[in-house]
Amino acid sequence: MSNTRIFSARNVITMNPSQPEATHVAVRDGRILGVGSLESLASFAPYTLDERYADATLLPGFVEGHAHALEGAMWEYVYLGYFERKDPEGQIWSGVTSFAAMQERLREQAAQLPADQPLIAWGLDPIYFDGARLTREVIDAAVSDRPVVVIHSNLHVISVNSATVEAADLDRHAGVEGIVLDESGKPTGELQELAAMHAVISALELSFDLLKGNDARALRRFANAAANVGITTTTDLINPLNEASMDHLQAATGSDEFPVRLVPALASMAYTPEAGIERMHSVQDKGHNKLAFGPVKMVTDGSIQGYTARLKWPYYHDGHPNGMWNAPPEAMVEMIHSYHQAGMQLHIHTNGDEAVELALDALEEALSLWPRADHRHTLQHCQIIDHAQLKRAAKLGVCLNMFANHLYYWGDIHRDRTIGPERALRLEPLASARALNITTTVHCDAPVTPLGPLFAAWCAVNRETSSGAQLGDREKVSVEEALRMITLDAAYTLKLDHMIGSLEIGKQADMVALAENPLEVDPHALRDIQVLGTVLGGVVYDAR
Incomplete structure (x- = not known):
């Protein structure tokens, strides 16, 4: 049986300026052997003609240049975002549009937890609530019998209740920049940026990598969610790259079922420059086809x-x-x-x-x-x-x-x-x-x-x-410019444009199949185009 497979499509948008359009892509050993018409690829016979996407549009797999594997871990906790959102299991979570709605959701979640377990929530956007700041008293009114940590949607601010203030002894840390104080000099419960958050993270023994974002299970969930929206290469744009993290990265990406290429970035703020440079040198030879440093x-x-x-x-x-x-x-x-x-x-x-x-x-x-x-x-x-x-x-x-x-x-x-x-x-x-x-x-x-x-x-x-x-x-x-931004240009910013980002001979056979041609639909319908599946190194992953 031939190891050459030719994917047929209604049309192929290649992002290759020398050949912007085609109808077929030939793949061998995980790489692109040729792009063109079926007739132009006939010399690669014998081959298997794969017509599963014959009525679809193929593009280079999307490249996400700024995301975090934390996306795979956050759904372990309660969602408090302002906008409706779908979790990896397909459940739709309604948006939280007031402090009262936030308090009700926190009460519901607390009732399901063991008595000694902290409650963690995420995604809150209080700027939509007429500019009011989320204080510990507001959270106390919902849950006061355990530490509560509410991570704001921007990931740069957290708010905590009085139990957390006491557990972290925030009064002792009141001089740390980012610990917001009231008129009497007491912590309000709002903590801005990492230095201020550190006291809470340490006191509650939270893994703010972030919150288990680097374990193998979270990485798989993150990767699956990415593939479902057409991504074939994604960053994890802040990763400690310590030994534990490296073990998780290699275990997750080493699986044949892992559907994306992953590019983790060193969390430099966790190191001195000298130690960070040394760490980067130490991981360079630990990558593989789905893991790049x-x-x-x-x-x-x-x-x-x-x-x-x-x-x-x-x-x-x-x-x-x-x-x-x-x-x-x-x-x-x-x-x-x-x-x-x-x-x-x-x-x-x-x-x-x-x-x-x-x-x-x-x-x-x-x-x-x-x-x-x-x-x-x-x-x-x-x-x-x-x-x-x-x-x-x-x-x-x-x-x-x-x-x-x-x-x-x-x-x-x-x-x-x-x-x-x-x-x-x-x-x-x-x-x-x-x-x-x-x-x-x-x-x-x-x-x-x-x-x-x-x-x-x-x-x-x-x-x-x-x-x-x-x-x-x-x-x-334009739509064409925007498509380039999420394919070839994103690959360029990761120094991977020689491997991915366009469909041309020699590159990795990474593609996304769309139900409609983005260059032909009304530009306002661009976000509604269905992702049918992805191809990573010639292996097909159906979207779920």
Whole structure:
């Protein structure tokens, strides 16, 4: 029997500029042997003709350049998000649109737990609740007999009840930046960013890797959820890469049933630069066909909707104090210099434009001191990067991965409250970045928003908020550009575009099958296209 298989499709969108369209893809030994018409591939006979997707559209498998394996663990806990959401088992969870609804769900969950077990919930978005902050008293009114930890949707803020304040002895840590205090100097229960969260994590012995996000079961759940929305390569964009994590990564990805390629990024904030560089060197030879190492993740500031992002003057539109750094700026500059000099690729979390400025300044200095061709350092999120900064990024050869989903989920909030109407027009300035020939991609940042590259592409194309308003028409991109952002351009930011991201001879046979052609449907229907399945290295995985 031949080991050559030819996949037939109604049409193939290749992302190969030399041959953008085809009808068949020939696969041998997990790689693409040829792309074209059946007649043009006839010389590869004998072959098996696979017609399961004969009425579908094939594209390169989607590449998710910013997600977290935590998506596979979060559903162990109670969902409190504002928007309706589907869990991996297919259950639809209604959105939580008030503190009263939150309290009711917390009571229901607490009643199902053993008496001594902490209650963990996630996804809360209190910025939708008329700007009220979630205090420990509000949580106490629902559950007071055990520690309660509520993780906000942005993952940069948690809120806890009084039992947790006592268990973590937060009064003793009141001087730590990020532990929010009331007028009397007592902790309110709101903890902003990792330094403040650490006391609670330690006291409750939580594995904030995060919350078991790195165990093999969570990784499999994460991978399956990714494959179901057409992803064939995804990042886990903050991973400790310690020995326990490495064991889980290798065990999960080593299975034939694991349906994606995984690219974990070193959580650099957990190491000194010297130790982090040493750790990266130690894991380079531990990858395989489904596990690739390379990116180093840095986190500069927090989130805009959580008011922890660092914004340039005039700061927050509604007068809220500016956000906070996750490390002293001079320490982050040193980290950028060290990893760059060591030849490593940085993926730098920069939500606010002041954080973008810090990263660009440090990268410009590093490139001046230690010039490097094709470094592909990437700014992640960069939501309100301004036009002068875009020009600097282009000059420095920096890539951008923008959080396009923010346009839908928080666009109205940003316009009306956090950044105001003018800056909101340049929220995720995708068209401006492409006009400067900056390699730019978009992402979902799961579990912050659900996995779904077609939805991220829809956001980039339509720029529509959850209320139906248009936000910055001049920054819209075409459907073809958006598809490139979730395939070849995303692969480029991971230094994997020689292997994945387009359908052309020699590359990995990674594909997604769609029920409709995204170039032919109404652009507003892009997010509704059904994913039929994926192909990873020639192996078919049906979507569930």
